[in-house]
Amino acid sequence: MSRNQEKALWAKQIGRQAEDAVLSEFLSRGYSLLARNYNVNRYGELDLVLHKGMCIYIVEVKSRKDTDTYGGTEESITRQKLLRMTCAARVFLQDRKWEMYDVRFIAGFVTHSAGGLIQKVEILPI
Secondary structure (H helix, E strand, O other): OOHHHHHHHHHHHHHHHHHHHHHHHHHHOOOEEEEEEEEEOOOEEEEEEEEEOOEEEEEEEEEEEOOOOOOOHHHHOOHHHHHHHHHHHHHHHHHHOOOOOEEEEEEEEEEEOOOOOEEEEEEEEO
């Protein structure tokens, strides 16, 4: 396996671990999972789609190393990313005839060590 393939595999594992941590946090708060990694070809992927009461929560999961010098996870959700999430969410809701639900966009920020250990999970509105 090449060095690039190893890095890609590591990133995929860290991303999955971050999604698991954020999902676990929501499930412990009484939310239900509707979809995970829901792909809308034209707009991209919705990491987590959750439900509680009459509200659908679209969750973007972002993970960063605690030593990352490229800025925090908050800066990683750009206006363009939010626009794609909104369009993908609209497709998701229309496919299921769930337009009557309120929709909230949430970010799950995960900070981990260079070794991959999760140090902090934050749930914030976008």
